[in-house]
Amino acid sequence: MWKWLKETILVVAIVVLTTAGAAAAAPSLSDGAHLLTPAEQAEVSAALQAVEQRYDVRIAVVTVASTKGTKAGTYAKQLLDRDYRDGKNGNMVLLLAMDRHDWYVATDKAMKERISNKKGIPYLKDAFLPPLKDDHYAKAFAAYGQSSAKLLAYYQEKGKAYDPADAFSPLALVVALVLAAGCGVAFRAYLIGKMSNVHKEAAADAYVDAGSFHLTDSRDTFVFMTVQHIAKARPVDDDLPDFDSADDYSDDDGGGGGGSF
Numbered sequence: 128m129w130k131w132l133k134e135t136i137l138v139v140a141i142v143v144l145t146t147a148g149a150a151a152a153a154p155s156l157s158d159g160a161h162l163l164t165p166a167e168q169a170e171v172s173a174a175l176q177a178v179e180q181r182y183d184v185r186i187a188v189v190t191v192a193s194t195k196g197t198k199a200g201t202y203a204k205q206l207l208d209r210d211y212r213d214g215k216n217g218n219m220v221l222l223l224a225m226d227r228h229d230w231y232v233a234t235d236k237a238m239k240e241r242i243s244n245k246k247g248i249p250y251l252k253d254a255f256l257p258p259l260k261d262d263h264y265a266k267a268f269a270a271y272g273q274s275s276a277k278l279l280a281y282y283q284e285k286g287k288a289y290d291p292a293d294a295f296s297p298l299a300l301v302v303a304l305v306l307a308a309g310c311g312v313a314f315r316a317y318l319i320g321k322m323s324n325v326h327k328e329a330a331a332d333a334y335v336d337a338g339s340f341h342l343t344d345s346r347d348t349f350v351f352m353t354v355q356h357i358a359k360a361r362p363v364d365d366d367l368p369d370f371d372s373a374d375d376y377s378d379d380d381g382g383g384g385g386g387s388f
Contacts, residue, residue: 217237
């Protein structure tokens with residue numbers, strides 16, 4: 128009897144702890160800046176959670192009205208370290224800071240292996256930034272989730288992070304050039320064969336009827352020239368790193384990149 132009671136208590140404790148842990152997990156979407164309607168929040172959350180469950184990762188989206196003076200990259204990394212650490216195969220956060228219209232994607236070490244700074248982050252940016260600039264936030268977050276899924280699927284299939292250079296084949300390029308050259312030569316020969324009544328002349332005036340053209344006056348007049356030198360404006364430093372700069376967040380624990388919209 129006592130043994131049965133202990134086993135029952137143990138099972139109940141495990142269930143309670145598991146439920147509490149699940150409840151304590153940070154949500155996949157945290158819209159602190161109130162950019163989405165309730166329906167959009169539900170749709171985006173479902174899309175993000177589907178990707179997370181399929182690949183056992185976290186790809187959260189967090190929006191805030193202000194980072195209160197903290198740089199977007201630092202703020203995103205703090206969110207990642209504090210709230211999003213439960214993805215077995217990696218964790219990532221897309222942060223939107225509406226006070227400065229900054230965005231930043233932070234990845235931990237495992238996710239950096241799957242979505243690299245040099246190729247993966249720009250791939251995500253190209254997907255979600257256009258709708259983000261147009262204030263289509265739900266569409267931007269959906270694009271972020273979809274592009275993340277594609278990069279994770281690529282890693283799962285290839286065993287390495289996405290790199291567009293992998294799709295380039297030198298042999299295919301050579302074959303294409305040879306075929307193009309052959310088609311060009313054949314088409315030129317075909318056109319020449321159709322022009323059997325045409326022959327070349329040594330000079331251009333051979334194509335003008337004799338006596339049909341008389342030049343009565345020839346004169347070149349240079350009036351004036353105006354040159355204006357306009358100084359190129361220097362770009363404003365927004366304290367956010369470029370994708371290809373050495374200032375991209377990168378250390379032994381993770382990576383990321385960001386910008387403004």
